[in-house]
Amino acid sequence: MSFVKGLKCRECGRHYPKEVLYVCEYCFGPLEVVYDYEKIKETLTKEAVESRPRNMWRYRELLPIDGKPTDGLNSGFTPFVEAKNLAKALGVKELYIKDDSVDHPTLSFKDRVVAVALSKAKEFGFNTVACASTGNLANSVASQAAAARLKSYIFIPADLEMGKVIGTLIYKPTLIAVEGNYDEVNRLCSQVAAKYKWAFVNINIRPYYAEGSKTYGYEILEQFGWKAPRHIVVPCAGGSLITKIWKAIKEFKEVGLIDTYKTKIYAAQANGCAPIVCAIKENSDIIKPVKPNTIAKSLAIGNPADGFYAASTVRESGGWAESVTDEEIVDAIKLLAQTEGIFTETAGGVTLGAAKNLIESGRIPKDESIVVCITGNGLKTQEAVIDKIGNPIKIKPTLSSFEEKVGK
Amino acid sequence: MSIKVRVPTPLQKLTRDLDTVECNAKTIKDLVESLDKDYPGLKGRICDENGKIRRFLNIYVNDEDIRFLEMDRTELKDGDEVSIIPAIAGGQAVTFVSAFLFLSPPHPALSPFGGEEKGEGGNSIIWTAMIRHTNYSKEGKKNEAIR
Numbered sequence: 001m002s003f004v005k006g007l008k009c010r011e012c013g014r015h016y017p018k019e020v021l022y023v024c025e026y027c028f029g030p031l032e033v034v035y036d037y038e039k040i041k042e043t044l045t046k047e048a049v050e051s052r053p054r055n056m057w058r059y060r061e062l063l064p065i066d067g068k069p070t071d072g073l074n075s076g077f078t079p080f081v082e083a084k085n086l087a088k089a090l091g092v093k094e095l096y097i098k099d100d101s102v103d104h105p106t107l108s109f110k111d112r113v114v115a116v117a118l119s120k121a122k123e124f125g126f127n128t129v130a131c132a133s134t135g136n137l138a139n140s141v142a143s144q145a146a147a148a149r150l151k152s153y154i155f156i157p158a159d160l161e162m163g164k165v166i167g168t169l170i171y172k173p174t175l176i177a178v179e180g181n182y183d184e185v186n187r188l189c190s191q192v193a194a195k196y197k198w199a200f201v202n203i204n205i206r207p208y209y210a211e212g213s214k215t216y217g218y219e220i221l222e223q224f225g226w227k228a229p230r231h232i233v234v235p236c237a238g239g240s241l242i243t244k245i246w247k248a249i250k251e252f253k254e255v256g257l258i259d260t261y262k263t264k265i266y267a268a269q270a271n272g273c274a275p276i277v278c279a280i281k282e283n284s285d286i287i288k289p290v291k292p293n294t295i296a297k298s299l300a301i302g303n304p305a306d307g308f309y310a311a312s313t314v315r316e317s318g319g320w321a322e323s324v325t326d327e328e329i330v331d332a333i334k335l336l337a338q339t340e341g342i343f344t345e346t347a348g349g350v351t352l353g354a355a356k357n358l359i360e361s362g363r364i365p366k367d368e369s370i371v372v373c374i375t376g377n378g379l380k381t382q383e384a385v386i387d388k389i390g391n392p393i394k395i396k397p398t399l400s401s402f403e404e405k406v407g408k
Numbered sequence: 409m410s411i412k413v414r415v416p417t418p419l420q421k422l423t424r425d426l427d428t429v430e431c432n433a434k435t436i437k438d439l440v441e442s443l444d445k446d447y448p449g450l451k452g453r454i455c456d457e458n459g460k461i462r463r464f465l466n467i468y469v470n471d472e473d474i475r476f477l478e479m480d481r482t483e484l485k486d487g488d489e490v491s492i493i494p495a496i497a498g499g500q501a502v503t504f505v506s507a508f509l510f511l512s513p514p515h516p517a518l519s520p521f522g523g524e525e526k527g528e529g530g531n532s533i534i535w536t537a538m539i540r541h542t543n544y545s546k547e548g549k550k551n552e553a554i555r
Contacts, residue, residue, distance in 0.1 A: 011462070011463065011464060022496065023464075023494065023496045024464075025418055026453070027453070027456070027462050027464065028418070028462060028464040028465050028494040028495065028496065029462075029463070029464045030464070030496055190496075285463075286475055286479075288475055288476070289473065289475070305495075305496065308463055
């Protein structure tokens with residue numbers, strides 16, 4: 001049963017049928033899925049959701065597939081950690097980590113979008129999926145395509161971290177490492193997508209794919225007790241996740257799953273690639289593309305597709321934006337690991353680093369609920385910290401050597 | 409003053425199927441007005457109801473995005489080349505680039521400037537050096553040379 005009415009241009013509002021479309025042919029704006037919320041209200045109640053399996057498909061009515069979900073059946077419903085030690089370290093009262101560093105199967109929030117994209121690609125009759133990726137999406141498309149018995153073509157910048165390359169190759173996709181940055185990879189993929197009949201998850205089925213990110217937002221609301229936290233800090237690359245978290249909050253209000261919200265949304269980027277943060281701080285409607293230069297490679301998108309909407313989301317919610325240096329990224333990765341035992345990737349370092357700065361500057365008050373979005377796993381970006389965490393203490397296999405080198 | 413304007417596929421219905429048109433204009437703003445006189449309706453597609461260039465259309469003057477210049481106040485001179493490119497490229501929106509990129513079949517097409525390696529598991533890793541040339545703006549020239 002489908003609750004999808006069709007697609008609608010985010011810019012000019014023109015309506016389109018639910019087909020493999022993604023750009024408005026009149027004004028070139030991106031298309032977005034439109035739902036029948038009146039019908040959704042009838043079946044999507046708190047009791048119904050709570051009775052369902054603990055995965056992202058428990059919010060199925062608000063996801064853009066027509067039939068039964070076929071992919072990512074174990075994705076989502078990741079831990080929502082009350083981070084007491086970290087709260088103390090930052091001097092705040094109430095802090096939570098939404099921890100997608102342990103999403104199934106590939107340890108990042110991309111497992112959510114890919115679950116929707118593959119389910120939808122099969123409904124459209126595709127047998128080959130593809131993507132342009134900074135790494136996490138590559139891992140997830142390769143993995144879930146293998147499980148779904150689909151062919152996959154994966155395009156990445158050639159300078160990605162080894163963990164992300166290995167974490168893709170193991171599933172035996174066709175992996176194409178392009179000598180160029182992500183924006184160049186993406187541009188190439190737009191051209192490939194126009195030529196080949198593949199489901200490019202983040203290009204020609206992007207309107208559907210992107211909806212998967214909403215489940216990260218729904219889970220925050222459900223796990224916070226069916227209410228909305230006051231502040232959410234979100235990492236921005238292409239800018240899609242932040243807009244979808246905001247959409248998730250509005251939809252839950254629309255269908256009556258939360259009563260109200262006063263949530264402010266904050267965008268986090270690295271100094272070396274901060275087009276969205278700059279636009280917000282300069283109060284500009286224009287997202288000026290940049291050439292990325294940061295260790296946070298998963299966020300290194302200089303020309304973000306949803307940059308305008310990401311900035312609009314922050315403004316509309318009354319939030320703000322912050323960027324951080326590479327040193328701050330590493331410090332924040334270490335801080336999260338050493339306070340909460342969670343090892344996040346560089347993107348998580350960006351988000352926590354930005355949250356720390358926003359708290360210190362008074363932008364985020366210390367006595368209100370704060371959620372920090374951790375979207376990826378540190379084991380994939382070990383290069384970022386390898387020289388900054390010390391070394392093991394080497395000893396001989398004797399008690400005396402132990403006592404000499406380590407002491408009491 | 410003659411300025412060459414490259415028109416994306418979706419707008420070519422309005423330019424009598426021409427992918428390149430010429431016009432006279434001192435600025436980008438002028439150029440839009442001038443195009444609309446020759447090809448009525450074009451302004452409504454390029455600009456929103458407030459006369460601002462649509463957010464998801466990028467305009468390049470000789471390969472430089474006007475967001476880095478003076479936006480629609482960017483001045484033009486004789487011989488300049490202006491490219492109008494949908495930001496979310498691909499699909500029906502792709503124009504000048506595709507002929508160049510896909511002269512050959514899929515894998516060889518990706519490797520005329522690079523090599524191909526076989527990974528351990530039989531995964532094909534294709535390293536290519538050509539991508540640097542695939543900016544639409546630059547591609548216009550490249551493409552022309554090949555045609």
